[in-house]
Amino acid sequence: MSVEALYKVILYPFINESLASLKAMTNLVGEAGDAFVDSVDDFRFKGYAVCSEVTGGLDGVIMMHHYPETAIAIGNSVCEHMFEEKYQFTEINEELSNALAEWGNTIVGRSTDLHGRYSLDYKFSSPYFVHDVNDMDKYLVGVTEVITVPITIEGVGRYYFNLLIRNVEYQSVGIKREASTGISNPHTKVLPLESKILLVDDSGMIRKALKRYLSQLGYNNVIEADDGSTAVIMVEEEKPDFMFMDVVMGQLNGDLALAKIRDNGSNVPVVMLSSVTDQALIKSCESMGISGFIFKPIQADNGAQIIKDYLKIA
The missing domain is CATH 3.40.50.2300 (Response regulator)
Structure with a gap:
């Protein structure tokens, strides 16, 4: 399996839109690290995630994954940027949840629109949010590969994009598994x-x-x-x-x-x-x-x- 191919075809639009939306909606600056294969057995829930199910030629889950403190910092910044007021919440409450949902929906909506411009045999569900560590196990059922890309936010911390893969039909998602032609x-x-x-x-x-x-x-x-x-x-x-x-x-x-x-x-x-x-x-x-x-x-x-x-x- 080519990490680079799956990254460019599936993950890249999400990462690119998240960095653009981060700048536009929070005035924070993020930078993507290199994609790598994560261990399925060692994969752990970090505390807050925006998810979208992928079905069709690729069966899996796209996950924008945060430590709680990073999610809180982003949520506060979304609110500040939207309302021009200082926000200093220390927990994810309803207001921060709404702000994070707005950010997540913007990223998923724009990214899936970009994917939709190509004739590829997969589609994405509407985004949903995971807050409970006990909910994570069900998303790992049948997962054979996890591709992770870290995003570092200057002065704040990190969040991660994870592609949890259950199955890939390479030809239908536009990836050549055999020698490149x-x-x-x-x-x-x-x-x-x-x-x-x-x-x-x-x-x-x-x-x-x-x-x-x-x-x-x-x-x-x-x-x-x-x-x-x-x-x-x-x-x-x-x-x-x-x-x-x-x-x-x-x-x-x-x-x-x-x-x-x-x-x-x-x-x-x-x-x-x-x-x-x-x-x-x-x-x-x-x-x-x-x-x-x-x-x-x-x-x-x-x-x-x-x-x-x-x-x-x-």
Whole structure:
């Protein structure tokens, strides 16, 4: 199972929206840590959680999970930001519960709307809230994997996103479990080794991996961008000879960045990367002149070969 793939496809929209809503609704600043696999046997309830059941191609639970003190701090901040009054509650009371519910509903609503734009075979329930440690056991029944992403709030503490997985049908949720494949590059001329290559992905882990694969192939003139907006600027300023660009990113998705790059008159060869294999998205990118589409995840044992297959120009 690829932690990175499940993180990007399922968890990422929730994490991204939680950070945006945290800033907008509390003026607090959060930062997401790296995704990792948690032990099911050691998983413990922290005290307060906003949950949404996932059904269909993925059977499990999305959980936004807080220690009580973190939930209280966030609830107080939501109230303060909404009412411009100082709130100093020390327990989760009705007022804080309402504030946390508003924050949680905003995150789940926006995130599930983003998921709904893709033709993926899973759906989410309306959010609900868990306060009692005794309620947690029932959510762990049948769970085989827990993927966790910590969120650190500056000056406050942490909360966590957990994806409790009972079962995944990889193809239906847009994840390729076997060796990564995609839409091939139709060109035949090999990209010269001295070419400047731009990597665009909001995952530092993915950029690091791609850079390593390129180095193994002899390509060392590599520059990086962590979102689509930066990529548009770098194409103008750096004039790369080739690009690899992710689709789902925080500030500007890759397909929209590609449209801007083409509108600006650049014909730089671009290979798109995505864990989401939505056909409408692929066709949209193809209509803007891409040089292939790689379906992630890309693994260490085949990454260099896959990348090599796409490093061709007209």
